[in-house]
Every structure is written in C-alpha cells, then in structure tokens.
Amino acid sequence: MPEVPERGPPLRLELQGIRKAFPAVVANDGIDLAVAPGSIHALLGENGAGKSTLMKIVYGVIRADAGRILWEGAPVDIASPSDARALGIGMVFQHFSLFPALSVAENIALALPATRDLGALSVRAREVSRRYGIPIDPARTVHSLSVGERQRVEVVRNLLQEPRLLIMDEPTSVLTPLAVRELFRMLRQLADEGRSILYISHKLDEVRALCDTATILREGRVVGRVDPRRESTRTLAERMIGAAPPALRRTPLDRRPRERLGVDWRALSPGGADGVGLRDLRFEVGGGEILGIAGIAGNGQSALLAALAGEMRAASADAVRIDGEPVGHLGVRARRRRGLVHVPEERLGRAAVPGMSLARNALLTACHHGLVRRGWLRPGAISAFARRCIDTYDVRCGGEHADARTLSGGNLQKFVVGRELLQSPTVALVAQPTWGLDVRAAAAIRSALLGMRNEGVAILLVSEDLDELFELSDRIAVIAAGRLSPARRIDEAGVEEIGRWMGGELPDTSAPERTGQDHAASP
Amino acid sequence: MRFAAPLAAAAASVLFGSALFVFLGLEPLAVLRTFFLSPFRDLYSIGELSLKVAPLALCAVGLAVGFRANVWNIGAEGQLVLGAMAGGGFALAFPDAQGAWLLPAMFVAGALGGMAWAALPAFLKVRFNTNEILTTLMLTYVAGLLLSYMVYGPWRAESGYGWPESEPLQAAARLPRLLDGTRLNPGILLALAVAGAGWLFVARSFIAYRMEVGGMAAGAARYAGFGRGGMVWVGLLAGGACAGLAGVVEVAGTIGKLRETISPGYGFAAIIVAFLGRLHPGGILLASLLMGIFYVGGEAAKVSLGLPTAIIGVFQGMLLFFLLMSDLAVSWRLRWRARRDPVAGA
Incomplete structure (x- = not known):
C-alpha cells in the first residue's frame, strides 16, 4: 500500500553537517539537506560538486566522515545499500545494473530479497506498471529493451519495494523528449502519493x-x-557555477555554403561499437556550417563516424567526398591529410592513449603536421605542438609530459579538441564533445567549435544532448535504427518532430524526390 | 615501481632458490657463490658469460619490438635455428670462399633466414587472423626437425664418423677470438650494436611509436589509422631477423659447424629476458646478463656441486613467475575479504 500523504513534519530525510574527504579533495563539506514528504527535491550542481558522493552516503555505498542522517525524525546509521532499502530508500543509478541475458521478471527478482515465485512477482510488476502508467513486459529479455525501457525496469524494481524516498541520478541523460515527459508524469504521481x-x-x-x-x-x-x-535558468546557472555563464553567439548563415563534406553511401555493413549498420546515407555539410546529428546512442552513430573517418572504407571512392575529391576508398590517415579531423566520443583509450604523455598523444593525429621527418620523430616540434595546444585551449595539466590519464575529463577533452582544431581542418567530425563535462569546460568547447565554424570548417556534430544540438547546429538530422533523416534548418526544426524521429518514426527517405525537404534550406 | 618489479623478482628467485638448496641438503651460501661469483672468477669465465649474453640479448631486443605492439612471437628459438641454417648453410655452400666478405654475407643470410621463418606466422596472422602464439611456437618444432633432416642427410660430414654433424666451417667463416685465453668473440659487440639500434628505433622512429600505441590502446590505434597489419609484419620480422643473427653468432662462433642442437633454449629464455628488461633495450642488456649468469653459474654448479642442469630451467621459471607476480602486485592490492560485514561497525 502506498504511504498515506502526510504533510508537515517530521521531514522524510534530513542531513546535518555531512562531511566526506577523499585524499585529494573534500567532496562534501558540512552539507545540510532537508527533504519533505511528497516533495520533488532537486540536487543541482556541476560535475564534481559532490552530488554523487552525497547520494552514495545516503544510499549506504560510502560512509560520511562526520555529520548526522535523520530518517523521519530519527537518527539512523546507513551502513549498506540493503540498510537503505530496508528503511525505504530506493535509487535508480545513471548506469543501470541489469543482466541483459535475463528476463525483466528475473532481473527484478534478483534485487528483491527472498523472492522465489516469478509468477507472483510478474503479477505484482504488472500491477505497479499499470498503476503508474509504466508499460513493461516482465517476460521480455533485457537485451531487447531500449535504454528508456531499461530505465523503466529499474524504476519498477525500486517501486516494488515501496520506497518512501526515491533517488534518481541524472535520469534523463539517455531519454528522448517524449520519454522524459512520461518520466516526469510518473514522478509527479509518486510525489502525490507522498513519496x-x-x-x-x-x-x-x-x-x-x-x-x-x-x-x-x-x-x-x-x-x-x-x-x-x-x-x-540564468539565475540558477549563476548560482551553480558561481559566475554568469558565457554567452555563445551563432550568427545565422546568410546563404547556402559550398559543400566540403559530401556523402552518398548506399549500404554500410554493421560496424563500430554498437553493431548497427546504416542504409542510404546521403547528405552534405557545407563550409562554415554545423550539421547536428541527434539520436539515442546505439542507433548507428559509431558506424556513421567510422565510415566518415575512414576506419571503414567504402566500395566506391565516390561514397565520401572532401572538398569534391572522392575519398571513400581511402583510410584514416589519407583522409586526415586531406583536412579531416575527428573528435571521438571515448576520450581515454581512443582519442588519447591513457599511459602516454600529452606530447606523445599530440603525435597520435597531428603526425603529418611537421612532427615527423622521414619516419623519425622530432621531439622539439612535438613538445611545441603540445604546449601550443595546452596554452591555446587552457588545458589544466602538469605540462606536456603529464600522462593523459592524469587529466580530468574536461581538460583532456579540451586537449583533444584543441589537438584536432589546431590542424587547420576542412572537415571536423565531432561526437559527444561535452558529455560529462562541467558547464565551464563545455562552454569552452562549444565556443571553440563555433569559432571553427565561423572560419569555414564543415562540422558534423553527433550528440545525444538536444539542447547542445539546437544551440550549435545550423541544420539538424536524426539517426534512428541505422537510418538518417532528412536535415532540417534549425529555425524550422521543432523539438517535437525531432523527438518523434528519435523514437524511430522517421519520414520516408527511400524515394529521392522526398529528400526535397532537405533542399528547403538551399537557395 | 615499473623498475622495482624486476628487482623484486630477481631477489625472490634467489631467495626461493636458496630454500631449494637447503631442501636438497646443500649449503645455500656455497651454491650461491658458485652461481653468482664463478661467472666472474677469471677472464675465461667472463668470456663464457659474454657468449651466453650475446644471443640472449640479440633475441630479446628483437622480440621486444613485437611485444611492445602486443605481437606475441614465441618462436625466436625456431627463427634462431633457421638463421643458423641459412648462415651456416651459406658457408657450407661455398667451401672454398676465403674472403672477408663471407662472414657479413653469412649474417645477412642468417637474418633473412630468421625473417623468412617469422614471415610465415606474419602472413597467416594478417591474412587469416591465426594466433601468432601458436604458429610461431609450432614452427619452432618444424625448424628443429628441418635442422635434424639436414644434418642427418645432405649436410652430414664424411669425416664425422657418422655423427649428425656438418663438416667444420672454414676459417673465414668463423668469428675471431678477441682475447687470448678466452672464447670471447665479437658476438657481444653485435649484441651491443643491435641493442643501440633498437633503442634508437624504439625512442625515435614513428613506426615504433605507432606500434607502441597499438600495444597500449588498440582503440586509439584504429582511431589514428595505424594499421594492425604493418605492426604484425614489423614486429615478427624484427624478432626473426635478430634471432637469425643470434643463430649465426652461435654457428660461426662457439660451435663452428652445424649440428642437431644449436641453442640451449636461448630463444625461449629471451622471452623472459625481454619482459625482465621491461621491453627496453637497456633493460634487456641487464636482464640478459642476469640470465647469462644463470647459464654459466648453473654449468659451474653442475661441475663442482653435482647439481643437475635442470637447475637453470628452475631458475628461469622462478624468475618469470616472480616477475609476473610482482607486476601484478605493483598494480593491484590483495584484499582478503570482499567487503565489510554490513552490520558490523553500525
């Protein structure tokens, strides 16, 4: 039975003077927090502000050095997640802890103590999903579910334990706009019940x-x-980062730019990390233009980027053109020599070698910019390039001889973006450039991208962050289930439509004349 | 910490070796003295030591080139045999040749022979993605049988009383002795030169950089467009060439003819040497010195204390085992219990 809503004291959860210090940093310093019953309470802050540490303390994953936790007015000691669950605290993590090979019901059973009757559990799960309007099928195996559906499983799994406090950690980072609305409706319903x-x-x-x-x-x-x-939004941002957020200015294009990257690729075999193939890729990106590619991860983004970067080669040279020159048959380094640069999604292990210094990481892709002569390295030139990158893009690090793995995510990303942009590119492929970065680093990277756009670089921006795409793109297209939608001019694109496309309802692009929509942006 | 692990491994090997001697009823200090001091007892012993160090260092420097790119050439022993056959066979094919060109030609032939034997696994890896650990290892046994066939058949000497040996190589095909009263030959100088070249290659060449990226982060190598095929070829051919040179050093140096066994396992011991030397040419020189001491000291222990020669293999095995353990200990911490009891401490 759901908790009867009880307004007024005692508070559901109260934290008093919570402190947690790690060897290098004080993550929480005297934090007080009060959550009322039936309240939806936001914990707002940049990456590294201490949100996750605080929630791990509440959920019993780590222990505070000092401070008190009061649960419904009484002091408690939460020594483990099972203690937290016993009190009535549930948590949905950013990265789900589901077994892909098991069914939904089996995954739910694993989280509940002493549950053996899968049939009865399925009935309860269906009941909960009906009550909160969360459609899930207990019989399906988890690997066949979309990310949004997996999140619903996590939520239902928590709701079956009748939590009186539900912690949601960055729940919308993987959801389409429509799925976000459904999540909000459900959360409001839970709050109305007094949770x-x-x-x-x-x-x-x-x-x-x-x-x-x-x-x-x-x-x-x-x-x-x-x-x-x-x-x-502005006043909240100011409080969050302690200063006014830097404003970005994107001057609209006055005319259709000249094509710098052209793609005409019939079929692409499955490749890349997500194993999704692509069909009927046909688009172009002009100089001084950012084409945004929206879409939920795993819909063919890796294959698209691998194909454009040259990690996968096309059967025909005409499949990819850089400044009109066919390069589809060429590999990564040949395309890079023609002015292509690439900022991949994974920073450590792909964009940079974790155990190598920044100088040696500069060599990774900038090798044809005078850093190598007749097959031999030029250490002076390599260090100078790395230092220029560090200075120009304000990379906070212990100098060019610091290992890549010692940098924070934001600083490493600034180094990677800087390394690519310093190569005076003609075409830039950029994937999730600000994922997981704090507001300041993200703003620095966005303004660097806009600066390159204004200098005439053609930029293909693949992102899951719709706000970012609408902020930066001149045109926007959606990738879903291995197909690419027509591109819309950003001032003509609606979040509704883009969201629908992200959910898989792409307009039919098989007939060539239908791509006429695409040319609405042409002069 | 990277350099502490080899030292810890060497110390642990000595410690456990001493325990073994005690168990065998021997005086451990006396055995250790024989093991570690007798190789330096006189000039002759030092010469013997250098004869062991040279082929070990040659093989290990070549192997390290591939190992840095995660190309696992386990077959240096077979490539050494092929190098010995190619170099020695070259001299046998021109029994009347007396010029100073003969030795260099033998070394070229030996390097090519080793490379040819390494090219097979490289081709199979690049073309069919076979596992090079298996193919290089299996080809080692093929190489041994090939050598047996040749010394039992076409190369068998008329004057050898039926032993499976070739005629002795002519004087022009033999490495000169550098010091009277020792068997010291220029093989050690070749090893030093190859180590120097290897250091230059590793530190300064773009190919070695690309291979290092391939070994440290395969995803980054793909992203940067550093093709795997080239790394496999360079890695295996470098190992094959160096092992081939070591084979010629053995045939033209100490042995002086072709016979059924050319190497007491240098090619395999070099794998341990390469890792003990942290895949760095300088470290490899030090590691091959240690491994050479085990060889010479082991021989001395056999003669003066009656220990079986298997003791050399025991020391090699312990060294590798402790090295792997200390590498693990450098990056990981042992915890006896997975987690704290949730109620305790409440």
Whole structure:
C-alpha cells in the first residue's frame, strides 16, 4: 500500500553537517539537506560538486566522515545499500545494473530479497506498471529493451519495494523528449502519493519544470536553497557555477555554403561499437556550417563516424567526398591529410592513449603536421605542438609530459579538441564533445567549435544532448535504427518532430524526390 | 615501481632458490657463490658469460619490438635455428670462399633466414587472423626437425664418423677470438650494436611509436589509422631477423659447424629476458646478463656441486613467475575479504 500523504513534519530525510574527504579533495563539506514528504527535491550542481558522493552516503555505498542522517525524525546509521532499502530508500543509478541475458521478471527478482515465485512477482510488476502508467513486459529479455525501457525496469524494481524516498541520478541523460515527459508524469504521481524524490541533475530546464525545491552544491558546499519554479535558468546557472555563464553567439548563415563534406553511401555493413549498420546515407555539410546529428546512442552513430573517418572504407571512392575529391576508398590517415579531423566520443583509450604523455598523444593525429621527418620523430616540434595546444585551449595539466590519464575529463577533452582544431581542418567530425563535462569546460568547447565554424570548417556534430544540438547546429538530422533523416534548418526544426524521429518514426527517405525537404534550406 | 618489479623478482628467485638448496641438503651460501661469483672468477669465465649474453640479448631486443605492439612471437628459438641454417648453410655452400666478405654475407643470410621463418606466422596472422602464439611456437618444432633432416642427410660430414654433424666451417667463416685465453668473440659487440639500434628505433622512429600505441590502446590505434597489419609484419620480422643473427653468432662462433642442437633454449629464455628488461633495450642488456649468469653459474654448479642442469630451467621459471607476480602486485592490492560485514561497525 502506498504511504498515506502526510504533510508537515517530521521531514522524510534530513542531513546535518555531512562531511566526506577523499585524499585529494573534500567532496562534501558540512552539507545540510532537508527533504519533505511528497516533495520533488532537486540536487543541482556541476560535475564534481559532490552530488554523487552525497547520494552514495545516503544510499549506504560510502560512509560520511562526520555529520548526522535523520530518517523521519530519527537518527539512523546507513551502513549498506540493503540498510537503505530496508528503511525505504530506493535509487535508480545513471548506469543501470541489469543482466541483459535475463528476463525483466528475473532481473527484478534478483534485487528483491527472498523472492522465489516469478509468477507472483510478474503479477505484482504488472500491477505497479499499470498503476503508474509504466508499460513493461516482465517476460521480455533485457537485451531487447531500449535504454528508456531499461530505465523503466529499474524504476519498477525500486517501486516494488515501496520506497518512501526515491533517488534518481541524472535520469534523463539517455531519454528522448517524449520519454522524459512520461518520466516526469510518473514522478509527479509518486510525489502525490507522498513519496519523496531526490532528483540529481545539472539540466536547469528540467529542474525548473519538475522540482519544488532545489539545493545547489558547488565545490562540496551548499550555496543555495531555492524554489526553482521562481528562478530563471540564468539565475540558477549563476548560482551553480558561481559566475554568469558565457554567452555563445551563432550568427545565422546568410546563404547556402559550398559543400566540403559530401556523402552518398548506399549500404554500410554493421560496424563500430554498437553493431548497427546504416542504409542510404546521403547528405552534405557545407563550409562554415554545423550539421547536428541527434539520436539515442546505439542507433548507428559509431558506424556513421567510422565510415566518415575512414576506419571503414567504402566500395566506391565516390561514397565520401572532401572538398569534391572522392575519398571513400581511402583510410584514416589519407583522409586526415586531406583536412579531416575527428573528435571521438571515448576520450581515454581512443582519442588519447591513457599511459602516454600529452606530447606523445599530440603525435597520435597531428603526425603529418611537421612532427615527423622521414619516419623519425622530432621531439622539439612535438613538445611545441603540445604546449601550443595546452596554452591555446587552457588545458589544466602538469605540462606536456603529464600522462593523459592524469587529466580530468574536461581538460583532456579540451586537449583533444584543441589537438584536432589546431590542424587547420576542412572537415571536423565531432561526437559527444561535452558529455560529462562541467558547464565551464563545455562552454569552452562549444565556443571553440563555433569559432571553427565561423572560419569555414564543415562540422558534423553527433550528440545525444538536444539542447547542445539546437544551440550549435545550423541544420539538424536524426539517426534512428541505422537510418538518417532528412536535415532540417534549425529555425524550422521543432523539438517535437525531432523527438518523434528519435523514437524511430522517421519520414520516408527511400524515394529521392522526398529528400526535397532537405533542399528547403538551399537557395 | 615499473623498475622495482624486476628487482623484486630477481631477489625472490634467489631467495626461493636458496630454500631449494637447503631442501636438497646443500649449503645455500656455497651454491650461491658458485652461481653468482664463478661467472666472474677469471677472464675465461667472463668470456663464457659474454657468449651466453650475446644471443640472449640479440633475441630479446628483437622480440621486444613485437611485444611492445602486443605481437606475441614465441618462436625466436625456431627463427634462431633457421638463421643458423641459412648462415651456416651459406658457408657450407661455398667451401672454398676465403674472403672477408663471407662472414657479413653469412649474417645477412642468417637474418633473412630468421625473417623468412617469422614471415610465415606474419602472413597467416594478417591474412587469416591465426594466433601468432601458436604458429610461431609450432614452427619452432618444424625448424628443429628441418635442422635434424639436414644434418642427418645432405649436410652430414664424411669425416664425422657418422655423427649428425656438418663438416667444420672454414676459417673465414668463423668469428675471431678477441682475447687470448678466452672464447670471447665479437658476438657481444653485435649484441651491443643491435641493442643501440633498437633503442634508437624504439625512442625515435614513428613506426615504433605507432606500434607502441597499438600495444597500449588498440582503440586509439584504429582511431589514428595505424594499421594492425604493418605492426604484425614489423614486429615478427624484427624478432626473426635478430634471432637469425643470434643463430649465426652461435654457428660461426662457439660451435663452428652445424649440428642437431644449436641453442640451449636461448630463444625461449629471451622471452623472459625481454619482459625482465621491461621491453627496453637497456633493460634487456641487464636482464640478459642476469640470465647469462644463470647459464654459466648453473654449468659451474653442475661441475663442482653435482647439481643437475635442470637447475637453470628452475631458475628461469622462478624468475618469470616472480616477475609476473610482482607486476601484478605493483598494480593491484590483495584484499582478503570482499567487503565489510554490513552490520558490523553500525
């Protein structure tokens, strides 16, 4: 039975003076937090502000060095996640902990203590999913589910334990706009029943739309407690990063730019990390233009990037053109010599070798820019290039001889983006450039990309972050189930339509005349 | 820490070796003295030591080139045999040749022979993606049988009383002795030169850089367009060439003819040497010195203490085992219990 809503004290959860220090950093420094019953409470902050540490303390994953936790008015000691669950605390992690080979019901059973009757469990799961309008089928195996569906399994698994506090860690980072709306509706229903929600996010629009209270963290301390419905995105951002966010300016294109990257690829065999093939790729990117590719991860993005970068070669040379020259038959380095650069999604292990210095990592892709002469390395030139990259893109590191693995995610990404952009490219392939970065680093990278666009580089931007795509792109297309939608001009594209396409309802592109929509942007 | 592991492994091998001697009823200090001091007892012994160090260092420097790119050539022993056959066979084919060109030609032939034997696995790997660990190892046994066939058949000497041996190589095909009263030959100088070249290659060449990327992060190598095929070819051919040179050093140096056994397992011991030397040419020189001490010291222990020669293999095995263990200990911490009891400490 759901908890009867009880307004007023005692508080559902109260944290007093929580402190947690790690060897290098104080992650939480005297944090007070109060969550009322039936409240949707946002925990807002940049990466590294201490949100995750605080939630791990509440969920019993790690222990605080100092401070008190009060649960419904009484002090408690939460020594493990099972203690937390016994109290009535549930948590949906950013990275799900499901077994792909098992069915939904089996996955749910694994999380519940002493459950043996799968049939009865399935009935309960169906009942919960009906009550909250979360459609799941207990009989399906998890590997056949989309990311959004997997999240529903995690949520249902938690709801079966009748939690009175549900912690959601960055839940919308993998969802389509439609799925986000469904999630919000469900969370509001849970709150109406008197359950409390702790909602961790750095997406300000979502917090304003959903939450009734927000606690803002910066560098391990509470810097504000506000009602986000009464704040603007801008004021929230200022509190979060402690300064006004840098504004980006994207001047609209006055005319259709000249093609720099052209693609006409009939069929692409499955490749890349997600094993999704592609069909009927036909598009072009002009100089001084950013073409945004939206889509949920695993819909063919890896194959698309591998094909364009030259990691996969085409049967015909005409499948890919750089500045009009057919390069489809060429490999990575030959295409790079023609001005192509590539910022891949994975930073460590792909964009950079973790155990090599930044100087040697500069050599990884900038090798044909005077860093190698007749097959021999030029250490002076290599160090100079790395230093230029570090200085120009404000990479915080211990110098060019520091190993790549010692850099924070944001600084390494600035180094990678800088290394690629310093090669005076004609075409840039950029994937998830700001994923997981804090606001400041993300802004630096976005403004670097816009700067290159203004200098006439053709940029293909693959991202899951719709806000970023709408902020940067001149045109936007969607990749879903291995197909690419026609591109829309950004001022003519609606979030609704893009969201529908991301869910798989692409317009028919098989007939050539239908791509006429694409040419709406042409003069 | 990277360099502490080999030292810890060497120390542990000595410690456990001593324990073994005690168990065998021997005086451990006396055995250790024989093992570690007798190779330096006089000039002759030092010469003997250098004869062991040279082929070990040659093989290991070549192997390290491939190992850095995760190309696992386990067949240096077979490539050494093929190099010995090619170099020695060249001299046998021109029994009247007396010029100074003969020795260099033998070394070229030996390097090519080793490379040819390494080219087979390289081709199979690149073309059919076969596992080079298996193919190089299996070809080692083929090489041994090929050598047996040749010394029992076409190369068998008339004057050899029926032993499976070739005629002795002519004087012009023999490495000169550098010091009177020793068997020291220029093989050690060749090993030093190859180690120097290997160091230059590793530190400064773009190919070696690409191979290092391939070994450290395969995803980054694909992203940068560093093809795997080239790395496999370079890695295996470098190993084959160096092992081939080592084979010629043996035939033209100490042995002086072709016979059924050319190497007491240098090609396999070189795998341990390469890792003990952290795949770095300088480290490899030090590691091959240690391994050479085991060989010479083991021989001395056999003569003066009656220990079986298997003791050399025991030491090699312990060294590799402890090296792998200390590498593990450098990067990982042992914890006896997975996690704290959830109720304790509440």
